[in-house]
Amino acid sequence: MLLFVVQLVGIVAFAASGALAAVRARLDVFGIVVLALTTALGGGIIRDVLLGVHPPETLRTWPYLLVATVTGLIAVWFHPQLARLRWSVLVADAVGLGLFVTAGTATALAHELPAYSACLVGMTAGIGGGAMRDILLRQIPLVLRxxxxxxxxxxxxxxxxxxxxxxxxxxxxxxxxxVLVVALRLLAIWRNWNAPTARRPPP
Incomplete structure (x- = not known):
């Protein structure tokens, strides 16, 4: 029951993130809902494929699809207000990341994966939907920046x-x-923390 509730909240957060990103990209209502669904459900589908769960749970559980769709439609309705809130996209994405990572890791452990594999599956579940969102928007996925x-x-x-x-x-x-995931993500944005990058070759 806990995993179900956590995943629902995570779906709302990620669907809002995808929908708001679509609003900022000036997509139509169909595009906004598609991006909300992709961002909210993409990570869970990748997780289930890695765990050998067929068909993926997110496609068999109707509340997941309904919640993501409704969240996208709400973003369409209130987009004049939401489009002005840059931080709302970042906060929603951070919350979705935190919830999906913990839910994905717990699901992997429930399938009796070893610790290191559960960490990788949980991380992938968290970043997968956002990566798919960025690809659809023709951006370099945030996880690769x-x-x-x-x-x-x-x-x-x-x-x-x-x-x-x-x-x-x-x-x-x-x-x-x-909370740790959300805090680290928002602190990194606020303090402009970056992972190391390769040095540029000399001219």
């Missing part, structure tokens, strides 16, 4: 795995992991 994104996701996944190894209560561990 200098900003701290995948590293924040990996940190949250490690928290969930460590909590499971220590047999700590699931709810507090999930909350701490999600």
């Amino acid at each position: 200098r900003e701290i994104y995948a590293l924040a996701a990996l940190a949250g996944a490690v928290v969930v795995v460590c909590g499971a190894e220590l047999r700590l209560p699931e709810v507090p561990v999930t909350l701490v992991g999600s």
Whole structure:
């Protein structure tokens, strides 16, 4: 039940992120809803494919599709207000990242994957939808840029795995992991933290 609730909240956050990005790109209503669905469900589909769950859970559970669609339509309705809020896109994306990473890692552990594999699956579940969103918008995926994104996701996944190894209560561990991801992501944006990049070759 906890995983279901966490994933629903994460779907709302990621759907809002995708829809707001589509509004800023001046897509029509169909494009906004498609981007909301892609951002919200893409990571979960990739996770289930990696775990061998067929068909993916997000395509078999109608509340996921409904919630993502409704969130996209709400963004269409209120887009004049939302389009002016740049930080709303970033915050929604950070919240979705945190929730999907922890839910994806917990799901991987429930499938009895080893710790390192659960971390990778959880990280992929968190970054997959956003990467698909950026590709559809013809942008370099955020996870491949200098900003701290995948590293924040990996940190949250490690928290969930460590909590499971220590047999700590699931709810507090999930909350701490999600908050850590969101905090790291927003701090990286605020403080302009970047991952190292390769040196440019001399002219």
